[in-house]
Amino acid sequence: MFTGLIEEVGSVRAAEATGRGLRIEIACTAVLDDLSIGDSIAVDGVCQTVVTRTPTSFAVEAMAPTLSRTTMGTMRPGTPVNLERALALGARMGGHLVQGHVDAVGTVERVERIGEHVLVDVALPEDVADVSVRHGSIAINGVSLTVNDKPDHDTIQVALIPHTREHTNLAELRVGDGVNVEGDMIGKFVVEYLKRRGANAI
Secondary structure (H helix, E strand, C coil): CECCCCCEEEEEEEEEECCCEEEEEEECCHHHCCCCCCCEEEECCEEEEEEEECCCEEEEEEEHHHHHHCCHHHCCCCCEEEEEECCCCCCCCCCCCECCCCCEEEEEEEEEEECCEEEEEEECCHHHHCCCCCCCEEEECCEEEEEEEEEECCEEEEEECHHHHHHCHHHHCCCCCEEEEEECHHHHHHHHHHHHHHHHHC
């Protein structure tokens, strides 16, 4: 479980295909503290398992299902990635509950600077759009964000404050970019319950 509060932006050092998927080595510093082989870590919002660790990097192995529904398959040496270690019980809960189970890849449709803020419109697949509401929560590349507006059913708008742009890779977003999106966990449970129960849900 994660909070969507990014601890560090790392850099992909290597991305090599294996018989099982893609092995990605990430150079970083801050998140290496107390990070061990077998630990969970969110890489651009994707929950991964640390398979190797060095004094300056760690590696994960993204399997085929992960590569098919996230942006991890596009990672190359030099790609900046948002990193967050798993939430420790008893820690303050900032952001919102993020599982690291990316629902799909959204597409950036607009990036516009308004004063100190940058507004970003993201087109969502229907299942994520269904659980996204104005002023609700969404994770984009692992970053906990508030839905600032919903121009239409399949599009959400978020506002990036200076701190977010300075401490995550969202400052690099351009129109047409794919982003990992995870819908609000509570919203997903509610929608699934209503679909299963139908008219008898209330």
